[in-house]
Amino acid sequence: RATAQQKPPARSARPAKLNCRFDTTAAWYVRQRAFLDESKHDWTNDSLRSALLRATGMKTASPLPLQYGLRLPFDSTPPLSDEAQALISQLRSTPRGGPWPLRSTVGAAGTRAMLALAFRDSNFPSMVMHRMMEAGESEALGADVATLVDRVRLGAGRKQLFGTQMRGDESGGFVLAPLEDTAHDDMPREGAGLPPLHLAVCARLIQASG
Numbered sequence: 001r002a003t004a005q006q007k008p009p010a011r012s013a014r015p016a017k018l019n020c021r022f023d024t025t026a027a028w029y030v031r032q033r034a035f036l037d038e039s040k041h042d043w044t045n046d047s048l049r050s051a052l053l054r055a056t057g058m059k060t061a062s063p064l065p066l067q068y069g070l071r072l073p074f075d076s077t078p079p080l081s082d083e084a085q086a087l088i089s090q091l092r093s094t095p096r097g098g099p100w101p102l103r104s105t106v107g108a109a110g111t112r113a114m115l116a117l118a119f120r121d122s123n124f125p126s127m128v129m130h131r132m133m134e135a136g137e138s139e140a141l142g143a144d145v146a147t148l149v150d151r152v153r154l155g156a157g158r159k160q161l162f163g164t165q166m167r168g169d170e171s172g173g174f175v176l177a178p179l180e181d182t183a184h185d186d187m188p189r190e191g192a193g194l195p196p197l198h199l200a201v202c203a204r205l206i207q208a209s210g
Contacts, residue, residue, distance in 0.1 A: 020202040022195065028143070029066070031193040035141045036064040036108045043107035045099055052101055052113035055084035056120075060109045067143035069194035070204045071119075071151075073168040080120050088121055100131055102139035115144050119151065126152050146192035154178075162188050163197050 022029055038060070043049060053060065057078070080088070091100070099105060101114040111132075118128040129148040132140035150160035159180040166174045179185060186196045194200065 020199060020206055022199065022203075026195070028190065028193045028195050032066050032141065032143060033063065035103070035137075036066070038062065038064065038107050038109060041107075043103065043105055043110065045105045048099060048101060049106035049110040049113075051083075051087055052106060052110050052117070055081060055087045056113045056116040058109065058113045058116065064108055064112060067141060067147070067194065068200040068203045068207075069143055069146055069162060069164045069189060069192070070166065070197070070200040071147065071164060072166050072204055073174050077120055080117075084117060084120065088117060088124055092124075092127065100135075102132075102135050103141075104139060108141070111140055111144065115148070118148060122155070125155070141193070142191075143193045146189070146194060150177075162192055162194060164194070 024030075039062075052058075094100060101110050103111055106114070114128060118125045125148050129145065129152055132145045132148070146162040147164045150162050150164045153160050154165055154177055159178040160176075161180050163176055163179050163185050165177040167177045169175050181188070189195070189197060189200075195203070
């Protein structure tokens with residue numbers, strides 16, 4: 001498994017040779033699939049949901065993609081559109097208790113779009129992280145929150161907890177950004193509903209290969 005001292009497979013690794021089989025009965029998989037299921041259309045604010053999806057260019061694929069909990073250095077972060085900037089300003093001014101993009105309000109796709117916005121604005125992740133954490137697991141996917149926690153900690157000069165952020169190195173490969181507990185890197189991931197790190201690396205490499 002990858003640790004802060006070990007490199008995961010290089011970007012050029014052949015996906016066909018990678019063993020990325022997931023156990024669909026694993027707790028993390030079941031937990032995510034339950035949260036991401038939108039078949040009941042059980043959210044209340046279609047206009048806010050639509051605004052989030054437009055602002056991020058996200059599609060409401062069914063089923064929604066799993067959160068592997070690993071951002072690679074070559075992951076693209078599109079610039080904010082005028083609509084996205086206006087939406088972020090609106091959300092920043094929303095008082096606690098106001099309409100915030102949580103699952104019951106905008107559905108799982110809306111919360112995923114909210115996550116995408118947070119990663120595109122360096123001043124927004126902390127607010128989104130705290131609102132999601134306050135709302136609890138039924139309203140915000142723990143696996144999504146974990147990626148924000150690590151982003152915020154690294155931005156503040158601290159080590160990440162869940163091993164969700166990678167950095168490029170001088171050889172052109174990538175390594176884990178500094179991790180708080182390198183001896184037990186998968187334990188916090190399990191608690192957040194994320195797959196083991198070696199499986200996340202494998203799955204993301206296949207995604208990146210197209």
